Amino acid sequence: MEYMVNIPIHLLMIAIFPPLLLGVINRTKAFFAGRNGAPTLQPYHDIIRLWQKGSVFSPTTSVIFRAGPVLTIAAIVAAALMMPLGNHPAPISFNGDMILFAYLLGLARFFTIAAALDTGSSFEGMGGAREATFACLAEPALFFSLVVLARISRSISLTGMLNDFPPTIWFGSGAALLLMVGALFILLLAENCRIPFDDPNTHLELTMIHEVMVLDHSGPALAAILYGASLKLLLFGALFIHITVPFRSGSFLLDWCAFTGAMILLAIIVGVVESTMARLKLTRVPQLLIAACILSAFAMLLVMRQTS
Amino acid sequence: MISPLILIVTATLTASVAGLPLLISPVRGERTSCGIMLAASLLGITGALQALLSVGSERWLISWGLPFGPAEIGIDPLSAIFLILIFLVSACCSIYARGYLPASENRDTAPKLSTFFGILTGSLAGIVIARHAVLFLMVWEIMAIACYLAITIESRKKEVREAGLLYLITAHFGTLALFVYFSKIHSLTGSFSFPESGTLSGSSEAAAAIFIAALIGFGLKAGIMPLHIWLPSAHANAPSHLSAMMSGVLIKMGIYGIIRTVSLFSSIPFWWGVTILLLGVISGVIGVIFAIAQHDIKRLLAYHSIENIGIILMGIGVCLMGVSNNIPALVVLGMAGALLHTLNHAIFKSLLFLGAGAIIHACGSREIDQMGGLIKKIPLTALFFLVGAVAICGLPPLNGFVSEWLIYIGLFKGMLDADTLNDPYFALAAPALALIGALAAACFVKVFGIAFLGSPRSDAAAEAHDTPLSMKLPMGILAGFCILIGLFPQGIAPLLQITAASIFPVAAGAALISESASLGVLSAVSALLMILIGVAALLYKNRLSKSPVKASETWGCGYLAPTARMQYTSSSFAAILNSLFSSLLRPHTKDPDINGYFPKNQSFRSHTPEALLEKVYLPLFDNANSRLSLFRKLQHGKLHLYILYIVVTLISLLAWSHFRMRG
Incomplete structure (x- = not known):
């Protein structure tokens, strides 16, 4: 019964919730800058408006340029079906789904x-x-973290690792988890192109990453890219939150509300980081990512020693 | 019903003579030659499939009057898998050759090449059915020499001759190790016939010597880092369909040899698995790092072969560690992953080499930075190349993902099941495989993006001409297999399971891989991904048809006269990774020297040579050369004196054995 209700909620969540996170981040940044800022729901307006707009294509481009956003959004949505949200099992869960998850994002x-x-x-x-x-440097950090989670939960699927993550583990393997959470937060910022890795606001600087890649996309394609980026933020956020906020009330409605609240809190934290930090010099980015790899590798070593 | 071995022997012999009609009648024989090759492949694949499905093994004794005992040939599931890839790739390559190197335009090279190609195919098939040391070494040598002659077909070019020579030297060094290998086996069993699988003990010192000799001898052929030095230049300088055959099939003979070797033993020491896993990680990571630095498309693909050999070795390592820890699930997952990756790599790498050949055919250069915009000139080739590129990166939903997936599941399961014993290896290998995957994706998005997308970077690329059907057809077939295996992995899983169980009997007790690795669910999710892509594409198309669409130049940051030369090049794409790994890569760069307000025209060049060859092997051999110059007097080119050496050696050996028997 609960399962039957959770799948529609999961689908609704990935369909509707993600742009709100961008709105919250922007609102937080506006608050720190002493501005009123755009309404929290602005990303929804942006996406809808872009979806209705016309498109401009450069004659240099080929079918790949048009296929890019389509394949990207399909792959991210497929990945979203395997990530448990709100302390409930994901709609699709099987042994090894975390590998498929990472490779779909790839x-x-x-x-x-x-x-x-x-x-x-x-x-x-x-x-x-x-x-x-940067993806090459982020990927090992993600897999070290997955190894840690697999070892702790003795499961090799995302739902098995994250759902019902018992809070008591924090007492047993706190040090390892803390290192891993640090690595995951760095990953969250890097994979979603936030400060200090990338600045989603100023796409006209020579140091940008994600924004500059999608510079020539327009209209519906840009809407899809914007939504896809926010969905990816939700997925990495969910991975982070299941570990850091491992509480479960028992009532499924309360769990969903708690998850939504935690996600919004995470968006605020990301906003605070963006407001209080400067973007790193480009040559420093690899160093921070390698640091994330090392943190998660240490977490792995600690977990290994403990259980064997 | 005809016995599979008859079919396979017929196919092997037929393939060996397939080039003759072309040699006799240089133009009219082309169709016949190709037809014979296809018939041979059909026979061979039928025989191999029959052998796989009947799960039997068969052995024939052939008395040949040599003093080593009767020669033996045989077929079992392991041989059958390798036969399938030999005949599949050789059939595709021989169709391709008709468009790539038509005999009517290449009267001197095409007949010779197709003759050597036929002999090469026959000898490759001979290797996997040989069950006798002397017979094995004979066909192994025929393979090495046929391949050398085929590589150096354009012997007027200096770099071709050099690449061929390097190949020949390393091939013979490998054969030397195999002499040691077989004589060690002979000293254990007293016979030159291959022992039955699982009959030797793995714990003796002789077993360790056999294992190390196999790693060197077969590792040189497979291109395991650091024994890979011949691979990049040979692959780059050979005709493209031969490169496809070498990368897809020839180097796999090394993998075959290693699997065959470990199958002979009843117990596997733990360090064997660790060594192979470690070699796999090293070959994988360093191979792909070198690949990224290349700007010659065929050299780049060659380094990816080293990377993929690494992934295959990781699978074998997981399997061996499963055998020594007695965990059947790991044995099956590791071996199935390794075998499937061997087959997959044969498919997508030959597809990519054939695609590279089509690019070279279209715009006449191997330099990626001379290409660009080719998707508009050769759209089908671009599509096939893209399929190969996505597959080799191990991305879903294509075949490369499935085999890496099996290895990943093996690693993760190994980490959970074997934890009281030896887990660090499993746990460390999984992130290494992820690193390999991400680096490969960076490399192939670079190749595809720079070669096929954007605007043409040279006149040759702007006027590229279309690929003939005979070249597109084999690429289409191979791309089809990439998609088929990717979407329906459960179809091939039973064959892998049978083979794994025939190699290590302990694997017979394991659960079905379709279930332990959830291949059915994987296939369903791949189908779901395809549906999602379809839905998204329809929505987008529908939206585009309802809203205004305008064409306008790519935004040039306000610069009014952008040119194609301002595009990112392959070296600029790889620049950050190259600088991160520069201590390993040792690139040669010539930096521009810009000073003053009005600097003159400047140029930048960078090239990443084979660092290990240049920095380690060549100095070592130069040194050896100067120190051992005394012995060079023995080698003077006078044939009659060489024969004298042989006679003297024989007589002294006879005398030695005579005295030993007396004493």
Whole structure:
């Protein structure tokens, strides 16, 4: 019964909730800057308006440029079906789904970069090269964390690892978890192109990554990209929140509300980080990502020692 | 019903003579040659499938009057899997050759190449059915020499001759290790026939010597880092369909040898599995890092072969660690992953090499930075290349993901099941595989993006001409297999299970991989992904048809006269990764020297050579050369004196054995 209700809620959640996170982040940043800022629901307006707009295509581009956003959004949505949300099992869960999850995001990245290179602009080539490079450094950190989670939960699926994450684990393996949470937060910021890795606001600077890759996309394609980016934030946020807020009330409605609240809180924290930090020099980005790898690798070593 | 071995022997012999009609009649024989090759492949694949499905193994004794005992050939599931990939790839390559190197335009090279190609195919099939050391070494040598002759077909070019020579030297070094290998086996069993699988003990010192000799001998052929030095230049300089055959099939003979070797033993020491897993991680990570730095498309693909050999070795490592810890699930997952990746790599890498050949055919250069915008000139080739590129990155929903998936599940399960014993290896290998995957994706998005997308970077690329059907067809077939295996992995799983169980009997007790690795669910999620892509594409298309669509130049940051030369190049795309790994790669760069307000025209060049060859092996051999110059007097080119050496050696050996028997 509960399962039957949870699937529609899960689907609704991935369909409707993600742009709100962007709104909350922007609102927080406006607050720190002493501005009123755009309404919290502005990203929804943006997406709807872009969806209705016309498109501009460069004659340099080919079918890849049009296929890019389509494949990207499909891959991210497929990945979203495997990530448990709100302390409930994901609609699709099986042994090894965390690998498929990571690789679906890889597929999305592949086609985002390919579409960027299709424009023939050096600017977008730059963004693509950076995205590809930083992904190489982020991927091992994610997998070290997955190894830690697999060891702790003795399960090899995302639902098994994250759902019912018992709070008591924090007493047993607190040190390891703390290191891993640090790594995951760095990953969350890097994968979603937030400060200190990337600045989602100023896409006209030579140091940008994600924004510059999608510079030539317009209209409905841009709407899809914007929504896809916010959905990815939700997915990484869910991974983070299930570990840091491992409480479960028993009532499924309360759990969903708690999850939503925690996600909004996370968005506020991201907003605070963005407001109080400067973006890193580009040459420092790899160092921070390697630090995330090392943190999660240490977490893995600690967990290994403990249980064997 | 004809016995599978008859079919396979017929196919092997037929393939070996497939080039003859072309040699006799340089133009009219082309169709016949290709037809014979296809017939041989059909026979061979039928025989191999029959052998796999009947799950039997068969052995024939052939008395040949040599003093090593009767020669033996045989077929079992392991041989059958390798036969399938040999005949599949060779059939595709021989169709491709008709468009790539038509005999009417290449009267001197095409007949020779197709003759050597036929002999190469026959000898490859011979290797996997040989069950006798001397026979094995003979076909192994025929393979090495046929391949050398085929690589150096354009022997007028200096770099081709050099690449061929390097290949020949390393091939013979490998054969030397195999002599040691077989004589060690002979000293254990007293026979030159291969022992039955699972009959040798793995714990003896002789077993360790056999294992190490196999790693060197077969590792040189497979291109395991650091024994890979011949691979990049040979693959780059050979004709493209031969590169496909080498990368897809020839280097797999090394993998075959390693699997065959470990199957001979009843127990596997733990360090064997760890060594192979570690070699796999090293080959995988360093191979792909070198690949990213390349700007010659075929050299780049060659380094990816090293990477994929690494992934295959990781699978074998998981399997061996499963055998020594007695965990059947790991044995099956590791071996099935390794075998499937071997087959998959044969498919997508030959597809990519054939695609690279089509690009070279279209715009006449191997330099990625001379290409660009080719998707508009050769759209079908671009599509097939894209399928190959996504598959080799191990991205879903194509075949590369399935085999990496099996290895991942093996690693994760190993970490959970074997935790009291030896887990750090499993747990450390999983992130390494993830790193390999991400680096491969960076590399292939670069190749595809720079070569096929954007605007043409040279006149040749702007005027690229279309690919003939005979070249598109084999690429289409291979791309079809990439998609088929990716979407329906459960179809091939039983064959892998049978093979794994035939190699290590302990695997027979394991659960079905379709279930332990949830291949059915994986297939369903892949189908769901396809549906989602379809829905998104329809929605987007519908939206585009209802809203205004305008064409306008790519935004040039306000610069009014952008040119194609301002695009990102392959070296600029790889620049950050190259600088991160520069201590490993040792690139040669020539930096521009810009000073003053009006600097002159400047140029930048960078090239990443084979660092290990240049920095380690060549200095080592130069040193050896100067120190051992005394012995060079023995080698003077006078044939009659060489024969004298042989006679003297034989007589002294006879004398030695005579005295030993007396004493």
